[in-house]
Amino acid sequence: MNTQFIRSLVENYRSGYSLEQDFYTSKEVFDAEWISIFQKHWLFAGKTAQIKKPGDYFLYQLQKDSIIVIRGSHGKVHAHYNTCRHRGSVICLENAGHAAKLICPYHQWVYDKDGSLLNARLMPDDFCKEEYNLHSIHVRTVEGLIFISLSKDPPDFSPIENSLHSYLKPYKIDKATVACIKNYRLNTNWKLIGENFRECYHCGGAHPEYCGAVIGANLREDINELTSEKNKAWKEKGLETRLIEVTEGTTTYAVRYPLRPGVESYSVTGKKVSIPKGDHVDHDAGVVGLVNYPNFWMDAVSDYVWTMRVTPVDAATTDLQFCWLVDEKAIEGHHYDLKHLTEFWEITGDQDAKLCENNFKGIQSNAYQPGPYSPVEDQVVNFVDWCVKQLKDGVKE
Amino acid sequence: MNTQFIRSLVENYRSGYSLEQDFYTSKEVFDAEWISIFQKHWLFAGKTAQIKKPGDYFLYQLQKDSIIVIRGSHGKVHAHYNTCRHRGSVICLENAGHAAKLICPYHQWVYDKDGSLLNARLMPDDFCKEEYNLHSIHVRTVEGLIFISLSKDPPDFSPIENSLHSYLKPYKIDKATVACIKNYRLNTNWKLIGENFRECYHCGGAHPEYCGAVIGANLREDINELTSEKNKAWKEKGLETRLIEVTEGTTTYAVRYPLRPGVESYSVTGKKVSIPKGDHVDHDAGVVGLVNYPNFWMDAVSDYVWTMRVTPVDAATTDLQFCWLVDEKAIEGHHYDLKHLTEFWEITGDQDAKLCENNFKGIQSNAYQPGPYSPVEDQVVNFVDWCVKQLKDGVKE
């Protein structure tokens, strides 16, 4: 890591203004972020609902590392580096699948779901199997969300768990039906996606569908009265309403806010798109908005949960995974229609993708210089401050 | 910039021989050229005929910089960096279009055509709009050709203006009809295109169509008698015939030369392809050949103007833009046929593109070494000398 360069950049950072060009475009910053942020913090990987049975697995590609996230024999979730201890071949070839045992396709070394080497044929008598288990990484789950850490000594998970637990609980994500997973590759820096998803200054001009569902998203309507009325009703139902902000040492943001009166769900028509999810009994739970830095975004309504996983590829490229979950009893074609369920976030996501890509194009100009955030972009400042703080801590060490 | 490396290269340069491999292939040389040539000299951007009405604009991409070239309210041509002063997004998304105001698609900051910030919603009371105008660059026009400079302190434009003015005037380019614009991306170094377009040593073998139109292009025919006879006739008509060479401190080459007897235009058949352009009254004005280092080439006949804009992308990639202009009164399908108008330069340009790409392939060999230019390639030497001189001046500073 070019410590001197990073140090000089973070020292010149001016909170309240967008970042200097190098933060968005340089390989040095990207590599430093990978070490100080992505190899250190808890990363959202997926949901236990994606791997319901022992042996079900999915892969998560983090730079050069393919991670196997697999359900073990006793229901526990394991995560292993997808590289054989013999000559290094990847073991799982498909993005998701089922494997009673993990068998390397090259020379058929056989591993258990917990990563232990069970068999390596034609190896000499003094070969010690116990020394060649798969390299595993830390895994934690909270109410059906799977978080992994590439760190040998990850941060305490309990602040995340404590912040997310009560918001997530009613959705019963562990038992949910995964209705749809879609992957997108964007030509933009990952932080510009983070910035985009932390402000609604752009919503009025860019998101007619979103502003049609969410009162106040256009920053023109007064929502105080509606919000306080709704908060009272939600509390009576036992729904969590406590606003959680990202502060020194934490990574989680959580909020519940109302839909426009008469709107039942995040949908183009404003009508519900599925049956109430989990413990919900009506379509009146508003929106639960959750963020966990650096890579987790979630917006849940009464009838479905939508999550976004942000994965940096390089300074100029970012992968997004959108996932839609419905109630375990919801049957496609009967209780929900896939197009109606997904189009709201596909449309909104596509609008944001273009904004983020255009933002990145312009930032590369020699004439670009940091500009002032508007007061309504205060959560963007929170996110950017957090990112710079991690880099700063990284070069301190 | 790796000054030592560039200095050593230019010091070992031997005029009369093709350049050392690094001049064509190394990123260091390319970056030095970008600074010493492209960020310093006047660059041909396009024609006023492309932006006839206030608010008409086109973009010119120069490395990471997108430049908006736009007609202002009072007819003046402006050029701005295409990056919003708020968070840096590109403002204009299309390669060409019309905009009464320049409105950033991200958060709707509004700029006038002259670049001044008119409105930035939801900014605090103490926000000073005057400090956030678009970054503009220098623009000059001569007889309908638009030149821009990325330099804060560009060189004197008058030598270019004085050299081009009288040659361009009869074509009335400002009022012309833009018949066609085509873009090409070539896998070659930009200087190899410059070299190719400064000699006809290759014409006899490579360009049967061109040699069919231009007497002497094959370097086998005596053209002295025809040229002096034609020169006399052109002078009598008031057409410019003065040969202008690129010398110390200038960048412009200009010449008029005859077509083969009986040939009326640059066309595959030798017949005229449109009505006489601008002030011309017949198809007997020969060819006006103009070059302005580093990126402008033009060949005009009595009935149309063809221009070539050369834009380096990286050491191994170059963008070309061809543009065909006809008289303002010429109507497609009636006075001209697009295929007949464009095929002569499409065919010739395609032949040259292949030569330049093959030249670049061979230069990358470990066995390549500079070879001697033929005496008939003296204008190539002029171009290459000029390029090396700019690099030399660049590392002097």
Add this chain to the structure above:
Amino acid sequence: MNTQFIRSLVENYRSGYSLEQDFYTSKEVFDAEWISIFQKHWLFAGKTAQIKKPGDYFLYQLQKDSIIVIRGSHGKVHAHYNTCRHRGSVICLENAGHAAKLICPYHQWVYDKDGSLLNARLMPDDFCKEEYNLHSIHVRTVEGLIFISLSKDPPDFSPIENSLHSYLKPYKIDKATVACIKNYRLNTNWKLIGENFRECYHCGGAHPEYCGAVIGANLREDINELTSEKNKAWKEKGLETRLIEVTEGTTTYAVRYPLRPGVESYSVTGKKVSIPKGDHVDHDAGVVGLVNYPNFWMDAVSDYVWTMRVTPVDAATTDLQFCWLVDEKAIEGHHYDLKHLTEFWEITGDQDAKLCENNFKGIQSNAYQPGPYSPVEDQVVNFVDWCVKQLKDGVKE
């Protein structure tokens, strides 16, 4: 070359274990290998059967160098860098063809097939043609195989000639018919292909077709009795059976081994696919397996010869060329069917390509570390030892 880095890597190499990640992925190692291995040793280029008549040529692309391999006027094979001595253009544009003279397509400089400059038009009187012949490289042939060297002072060719001669002779490759040439680009390091083709630890799991033809390939069958019986019969027929191993200072491996009883050829059905090749009179010559480090692999059966040419592109990319040769009298559609002839190695090659690409993917993981080769992978160790030795010798110099 980063000598210090290479030196440290080779010093830490532990024979018997797969290589450290950098050996497979770093540009520094790749560049060092290019110098110490590919620019030094004899490289298999192709067969004389591809260029039967004077003027027939094919190109071999080695990094930035295109090499013209051409049959001269008196049958001798020449090899020249494909770059004109004038301004460097490539001269031959097609991958293979025929040229009575080598004429540069740019300015028509004319070279003889032996590389001497015959004509350069419009050059000055004092131009000395003898100074501008094509740059040629060393060529050697053995029984129809063409080897070239990029080295000015290549190693002694006689050990290769002596090892291959008697194995190749019966196949009459010089007069053979080239039935098919196919090119593949693999996303893997070239050494992983070398490793893959030096062991059958993977064959049982990966190659059902191959194991169906070759007894013992699955490492489960006892083949001693069959082999010694076959060896006796082959010797009586005058066929070479001597096992040649790569040892200190040599690069060639050669072996003859039996097909499964009843199997006549390398084919999916086990049946012969063409007439006996060259001097062979039946389909009972077993398999001749030849390797010459770094880039030549060959498997020949009684009725056809299959060769593989391995050409590194960069650390992560490798080109393969497969070639199938049949007897000079074999007529397609009558004596052989192209699909039946080629499918055995197309299927097996495709299986190996996937294994090599998956191996490379996994090796890039941060968790990858060298693993122990099985005793049955001893020839892989031989190959890897050889590669590391060349690097070591390279940084000694």
